[in-house]
Amino acid sequence: MDLHPRRLLRTPAIRLIEREAQAALPPHALMRRAAGAAAAFIAERWPGHRVELLCGPGNNGGDGFMLAALLHQAGHRVRVWALPAGKRPPDAEQAWRELPAGLVQAGEPDTLDLPDPSRTLVVDALFGIGLSRPLPEPAQRWAAWAARQGSSVLALDTPSGLDTDTGSAQPGAVVAHHTLTFIADKPGLHTRAGRDHAGTVSVADLELESDVGRHAGLPHGGLLVRQADCPALFRPRRQDSHKGSFGTLAILAGAPGMTGAALLAARAALYGGAGKILVGLAEAAPLALPCDPQHPELMLRDAEGLLDHAAQLGVSGWVAGCGLGIDTGAQRWLGRLLAEAPASAPLVLDADALVLLGTLPDLARTLAARSGPAILTPHPREAARMLGLSTDDVQADRIEAARELAARYRAWVVLKGAGSIVCGPHGAWSINDSGNAGLATAGTGDVLAGMLGALLAQGLDAGEAARAGVWLHGAAADDLVARGTGPIGLTASEIAPAARDLRNRGGH
Numbered sequence: 001m002d003l004h005p006r007r008l009l010r011t012p013a014i015r016l017i018e019r020e021a022q023a024a025l026p027p028h029a030l031m032r033r034a035a036g037a038a039a040a041f042i043a044e045r046w047p048g049h050r051v052e053l054l055c056g057p058g059n060n061g062g063d064g065f066m067l068a069a070l071l072h073q074a075g076h077r078v079r080v081w082a083l084p085a086g087k088r089p090p091d092a093e094q095a096w097r098e099l100p101a102g103l104v105q106a107g108e109p110d111t112l113d114l115p116d117p118s119r120t121l122v123v124d125a126l127f128g129i130g131l132s133r134p135l136p137e138p139a140q141r142w143a144a145w146a147a148r149q150g151s152s153v154l155a156l157d158t159p160s161g162l163d164t165d166t167g168s169a170q171p172g173a174v175v176a177h178h179t180l181t182f183i184a185d186k187p188g189l190h191t192r193a194g195r196d197h198a199g200t201v202s203v204a205d206l207e208l209e210s211d212v213g214r215h216a217g218l219p220h221g222g223l224l225v226r227q228a229d230c231p232a233l234f235r236p237r238r239q240d241s242h243k244g245s246f247g248t249l250a251i252l253a254g255a256p257g258m259t260g261a262a263l264l265a266a267r268a269a270l271y272g273g274a275g276k277i278l279v280g281l282a283e284a285a286p287l288a289l290p291c292d293p294q295h296p297e298l299m300l301r302d303a304e305g306l307l308d309h310a311a312q313l314g315v316s317g318w319v320a321g322c323g324l325g326i327d328t329g330a331q332r333w334l335g336r337l338l339a340e341a342p343a344s345a346p347l348v349l350d351a352d353a354l355v356l357l358g359t360l361p362d363l364a365r366t367l368a369a370r371s372g373p374a375i376l377t378p379h380p381r382e383a384a385r386m387l388g389l390s391t392d393d394v395q396a397d398r399i400e401a402a403r404e405l406a407a408r409y410r411a412w413v414v415l416k417g418a419g420s421i422v423c424g425p426h427g428a429w430s431i432n433d434s435g436n437a438g439l440a441t442a443g444t445g446d447v448l449a450g451m452l453g454a455l456l457a458q459g460l461d462a463g464e465a466a467r468a469g470v471w472l473h474g475a476a477a478d479d480l481v482a483r484g485t486g487p488i489g490l491t492a493s494e495i496a497p498a499a500r501d502l503r504n505r506g507g508h
């Protein structure tokens with residue numbers, strides 16, 4: 001069930017595969033496979049548990065009925081709570097008819113308390129990918145009841161009320177600890193509210209793996225980024241190497257009062273393995289801070305001086321924007337960077353650089369016309385400003401927002417937030433699987449930008465660097481949380497050393 005690579009499919013692709021399979025297979029075969037996979041999943045993880053099944057009016061409810069029959073046969077104590085249904089679809093109707101007598105309960109579960117919650121599993125089979133309206137009552141009440149009981153909650157296909165394409169959750173949507181999703185994994189289980197509602201996601205491919213492969217193309221197919229997708233992070237270094245082997249990264253950042261942003265990015269690049277790091281602070285020489293006392297390895301310059309001498313200094317990659325400011329100086333320096341940096345030097349553009357790109361069409365045109373690769377790292381508000389949308393519009397479909405930005409700027413885009421989206425200039429998208437709420441603190445974006453710059457300087461191509469950098473950033477935060485350093489009070493400065501340790505250890 002732990003498929004690799006983990007493909008993510010949006011509903012049109014899932015529905016297409018479902019239709020083709022329905023046409024090729026005997027009636028009800030697909031639902032039998034779904035229920036069989038769920039029964040095996042439960043037998044392995046919750047042997048001997050009582051099972052409370054909450055079943056809806058459509059085929060998701062049908063999965064629940066078939067599962068109830070299988071669990072009953074296997075000796076579990078099973079109760080079925082069914083939402084009122086008009087005319088059920090044929091598969092669900094068949095499953096309803098096959099239910100052994102005595103399993104369906106009269107009344108509603110939320111009038112009861114479970115006698116032995118730790119030995120009970122609640123299965124959410126209320127709604128799946130067919131829910132096109134707000135989650136109705138009493139489903140919302142049943143979802144709240146399930147959460148109150150303290151039992152494990154397993155969602156079939158998706159937590160009811162969660163949009164598997166976008167990760168938007170309806171009010172009252174089920175919060176599951178585990179989701180067993182059918183045919184293929186789905187993007188909405190991993191981004192936005194999906195991360196809070198779906199819990200651990202496993203896939204039952206219903207023996208349709210090759211069909212998934214055929215329908216996994218754009219625009220509806222993407223990938224989940226996990227450790228196994230980032231081998232470049234863990235490649236051993238050759239003994240026969242020197243600092244020139246790992247690139248010279250230049251960082252244009254840190255207006256007066258924002259020097260910290262520049263240092264966070266630069267230190268992250270250092271821990272990220274860049275060979276040499278130059279920081280061009282957004283101020284006139286002489287610098288207020290000539291050296292980073294904590295990391296004297298970093299070479300501090302003024303922005304203008306760094307741009308003037310970049311070629312002689314052998315700069316092989318750039319990060320720009322962290323605390324850069326948006327005044328005329330910042331505009332000029334970013335303009336120079338976009339026009340002068342050779343195509344061989346990839347760029348990471350973050351924070352104020354994105355504000356400037358969104359407000360100055362000349363800069364945007366210069367970027368789109370560049371032949372060298374660039375990675376843009378907006379959070380949803382920055383993405384909204386660049387697209388002329390509201391933040392809610394961006395969040396309503398994060399994948400499409402990332403695709404639109406990537407196409408517009410002909411760049412790689414990392415749309416940050418729970419389940420960051422990584423999208424290439426031709427629209428190929430993936431969703432990062434690592435990270436936690438501890439990252440919602442000042443400076444973590446600067447750290448990500450520095451880490452991405454370091455990976456580019458070490459020769460990863462832009463797509464590989466974007467996926468691996470975002471995964472590493474989140475995975476380091478996950479490691480810190482596992483050690484008790486967060487999520488509350490996790491600081492941005494702690495991420496880069498944790499990421500270094502993780503890489504040298506060979507991963508989780």
Ligand SMILES: NC(=O)C1=CN([C@@H]2O[C@H](COP(=O)(O)OP(=O)(O)OC[C@H]3O[C@@H](n4cnc5c(N)ncnc54)[C@H](OP(=O)(O)O)[C@@H]3O)[C@@H](O)[C@H]2O)[C@@H](O)CC1
Binds near residue numbers: 057063128
């Ligand atoms: N995809 C696959 O390959 C496989 C799919 N399988 C399973 O089927 C699931 C999709 O099933 P599904 O399309 O039937 O929709 P489902 O998500 O169950 O629920 C929405 C339905 O409820 C109806 N509805 C009625 N009253 C309503 C009310 N008051 N409030 C809201 N809705 C109400 C609603 O009617 P509508 O809004 O369209 O009028 C709609 O028809 C899928 O997730 C998976 O679990 C597996 O069996 C095997 C392989």
Ligand SMILES: [K+]
Binds near residue numbers: 060127128156160
């Ligand atoms: K469900």
